[in-house]
Amino acid sequence: MTISEFSIGTEASDSAAPARRGTTDAALRAWVDEIAGLTKPDEIVWCDGSQHEADLLEKQLVAEGKLIKLNPEWRPNSYLARTDPSDVARVEDRTFICSTYEEDAGPTNNWRDPREMRTELTEVFDGSMKGRTMYVVPFSMGPLGGPISQLGVEITDSPYVVLSMGIMTRMGDAVYRLIEAGEPWVRTVHSVGYPLVDGVGHRRAEIEWPCNDTKYIVQFPDSREIWSFGSGYGGNALLAKKCFALRIASVMARDEGWLAEHMLLIKITSPEGKSYHVAAAFPSACGKTNLAMLRPTIPGWTVETIGDDIAWMRPGEDGRLYAINPEAGFFGVAPGTGETTNPTAVQTLWGNTIFTNVALRPDGDVWWEGLTDEIPEELTDWQGNPWTPASGRPAAHPNSRFTVAAAQCPQISDDWDAHDGVPIDAILFGGRRATNVPLVAEARSWKHGVFMGATISSEKTAAAEGTVGELRRDPFAMLPFCGYNMADYWGHWVKMGRILGTNAPKIFQVNWFRKGADGSFLWPGFGENSRVLEWIVGRVEGTADTVETPIGLLPASDSLDLDGLDITDEALEQLFDVDRDSWLAECELTDEYFEQFGDRVPAALKAELASLRYHLEHS
Ligand code: GTP
Ligand code: SPV
Numbered sequence: 001m002t003i004s005e006f007s008i009g010t011e012a013s014d015s016a017a018p019a020r021r022g023t024t025d026a027a028l029r030a031w032v033d034e035i036a037g038l039t040k041p042d043e044i045v046w047c048d049g050s051q052h053e054a055d056l057l058e059k060q061l062v063a064e065g066k067l068i069k070l071n072p073e074w075r076p077n078s079y080l081a082r083t084d085p086s087d088v089a090r091v092e093d094r095t096f097i098c099s100t101y102e103e104d105a106g107p108t109n110n111w112r113d114p115r116e117m118r119t120e121l122t123e124v125f126d127g128s129m130k131g132r133t134m135y136v137v138p139f140s141m142g143p144l145g146g147p148i149s150q151l152g153v154e155i156t157d158s159p160y161v162v163l164s165m166g167i168m169t170r171m172g173d174a175v176y177r178l179i180e181a182g183e184p185w186v187r188t189v190h191s192v193g194y195p196l197v198d199g200v201g202h203r204r205a206e207i208e209w210p211c212n213d214t215k216y217i218v219q220f221p222d223s224r225e226i227w228s229f230g231s232g233y234g235g236n237a238l239l240a241k242k243c244f245a246l247r248i249a250s251v252m253a254r255d256e257g258w259l260a261e262h263m264l265l266i267k268i269t270s271p272e273g274k275s276y277h278v279a280a281a282f283p284s285a286c287g288k289t290n291l292a293m294l295r296p297t298i299p300g301w302t303v304e305t306i307g308d309d310i311a312w313m314r315p316g317e318d319g320r321l322y323a324i325n326p327e328a329g330f331f332g333v334a335p336g337t338g339e340t341t342n343p344t345a346v347q348t349l350w351g352n353t354i355f356t357n358v359a360l361r362p363d364g365d366v367w368w369e370g371l372t373d374e375i376p377e378e379l380t381d382w383q384g385n386p387w388t389p390a391s392g393r394p395a396a397h398p399n400s401r402f403t404v405a406a407a408q409c410p411q412i413s414d415d416w417d418a419h420d421g422v423p424i425d426a427i428l429f430g431g432r433r434a435t436n437v438p439l440v441a442e443a444r445s446w447k448h449g450v451f452m453g454a455t456i457s458s459e460k461t462a463a464a465e466g467t468v469g470e471l472r473r474d475p476f477a478m479l480p481f482c483g484y485n486m487a488d489y490w491g492h493w494v495k496m497g498r499i500l501g502t503n504a505p506k507i508f509q510v511n512w513f514r515k516g517a518d519g520s521f522l523w524p525g526f527g528e529n530s531r532v533l534e535w536i537v538g539r540v541e542g543t544a545d546t547v548e549t550p551i552g553l554l555p556a557s558d559s560l561d562l563d564g565l566d567i568t569d570e571a572l573e574q575l576f577d578v579d580r581d582s583w584l585a586e587c588e589l590t591d592e593y594f595e596q597f598g599d600r601v602p603a604a605l606k607a608e609l610a611s612l613r614y615h616l617e618h619s
């Protein structure tokens, strides 16, 4: 591809077609000029979100060796990207919340003084796009013009980001028109931090995955701005996703009375034809995409997908809580996604997919651990090296991902892009816990549910840099994503319960990952999780029976449908075991955990902890 071919969207040709090229919005144009003045790109492309634009970018990236075109016979219009080995996951220690006051970021976020951070950012962004093209990417989170939706613009020097944003958001010209009509929008700036001209004006060679050892993922909650430098990877670079839809949106939600959550959304329909909507928060790589695409093993039930990662929820006119999936695609974990575990995802990925850091087969298709039972004899691994089963290392990176349009999901719900969202019947909190936490427990009240969400711990996964398997608190699965003080966020949840009153959804805690003494999972998970969903629906309807325990309401014996399931009584007993001493020890840890938040911990949560202790001590 030549530059002139692509220049249909550039500043240079602007005067030829001023009406539809980019935008006439003065504030947006001024901001783009300002960022271009700082980052000094060779040219500016105002993206229009068209298929033509995506086709040209793909051709360009293939020609530059930055994308590998997969064999269209197996995987039409699909590509493989290999990142730099140092740029494979979110970097939580380089993620900053720059609120005016440190207390507003809270002890679980990295806070930096916004003025100092701006000075630092100005330095690193100065000339960071030299020799590159700067793309202006207009996007809508949620259906265009919808009452729960929000607009944003990402400036980026990564064509991979442009393509990914085109899949993950409603990206394109229509957004410029809404901005011109006066809709508010969020400013986001991204640079891979690898200018092609060095400080003294010498040309620098391009590399396969440009990035920078120094990374900054910076949120300014007060001015609703995002600046990201040095990484091209998903959650660090697709700024609409975690940076906007969770970190900035959680602050908007606090101020405006709604919720921005790390949650999947599904619609469940019973054999009687009655539908329910469920939202579920599990930490990164703990099963959201899998539950979102679940195929029930119990007869007569169906599950449809609405979202797999983020939910925005607002009280509706009838007083119930309504949710949308603000995204338009899935950025899902590849390893473990296979015909037996998640056939829906496998079918979703038939084509039009960008794969990142998976392995390449000799026939030009992709592979990763868990895709098939059979392991290919010969592959190229995620770093581009020859690989055989004897290599003794994974062929695909543990956090390798697919990027695909939600509309391609064979079980996408009809109402997945409903403007007003869907009414939520139940909210689930989960984590990856080998011990202690039972398969499912219902909260006794909204406040007890908020306590459950606030105290979730989970074993760390490959979705972020760090030690996999280490247990850490991940309240509401929002630890890396809450844009303000976590204790204030809990307070906001308590307040939302007051607003929703008797219309509030029921809250549950689930754990698919409890292990037996031999280290294997006690619960088969995946499609069998439909049994737990059936019980939850039974609780919403008031038909399923419970037993009281100090930690919440567990299924009464026989109330969980285990028909046709191959599971021993011993495994079941272990799955639901509530060990008094371990739970008292958890209370001790929760006390310590709360301490760091001082007075900001809502009284309601302290009362819940006291009540849990009391019930355990008297059980
Ligand atoms: P992010 O995209 O990082 O937010 O992750 P996610 O929460 O969407 O997790 P995902 O569904 O991709 O699952 C991550 C890993 O957990 C995969 O390897 C899955 O195979 C595995 N997993 C998902 N559901 C289950 C389950 O019910 N049981 C077991 N044992 N593993 C599961
Ligand atoms: C997660 O880590 O929760 C993800 C992947 O969904 S990322 O987009 O990198 O945040």
Ligand code: MN
Pocket: 262, 283, 284, 285, 309
């Ligand atoms: Mn996620």
